[in-house]
Amino acid sequence: MYKYASPKNFYVLAGQLIPWLGIITLVLFATGLYLGLYVAPPDYQQGDSYRIMFIHVPAAWMSMYVYVMMAGAGLVGLVWNIKLADMLATASAPIGASLTLMALVTGSLWGKPTWGTYWVWDARLTSELLLFFLYLGFIALQAAIDEPRRSARAGAVLALVGVVDIPIIHFSVIWWNTLHQPASIGALNRIISPTIYPTMLHPLLINSLAFFLFYYMVVLMRMRGEILARERHTGWVMQIVRASAEAAR
């Protein structure tokens, strides 16, 4: 297992994993979309508008998951000085930011027909918006510092401070009396005996898995770029550069 911790081996392994992740993600998305948009019946209260849930909920889950990964990787980089962890944090930020934006926009488009408004400054929406700004702050901070070690450290500290927003997002619907509805599926027992129909639950779970694997696919792709940039003085990267120069000729 340890041998994959070297940037070179990681680069090669990631390159082999990416196509497989891509194929599985594609199949899952196709299945999830078919089940969610076509097979699942309209909701008895919300009609067809509830179908937004099949992307909104996975996007919202992933917005938090990616943040925890980013902060966790930042912490590992900070404490053990592991370059790959720093790169994982850096590569996660733009993906997390885009998924947070996806959660906000799809939520807004769901809010209009169900609540009558695109936006309300309630605890859930506000804390999710704050998450978006935390991602942007992380990206801007890292972009402002040229030296890779200092850039990684500064980003990790910011990400770790911002981690308090994650439990706030999660518990906001319980702590405050908000317009946003509480979770329909939370703990494992709800998955076994859920409060929503299986025809509605399955596309949600399939899309969630699709988004989960999608994150790993694009984060590995981004990390490969980071690795080339930060390992540019090593022989194996120079070899790749020479080979790509030959191919480009």
Added chain:
Amino acid sequence: MTWHTFFAMGGYAFYVWGAYGFATVVVIWNVVSAIRKRRTVLKMLREFALAEQAPKEGTGQHYASE
């Protein structure tokens, strides 16, 4: 179900297709920008490598012939 009723989404077409459309844009952006990221790094490194080689090989004629 006809295609028409499918696309109409029970009157919620704007919201449902708007949300799925935006999600599609985000997914595609993620893939394209990740590919671009690595390509940009490679291109930069190729240019660095060429810049380092040039003075060693440079005779003047090299540039004149181009």
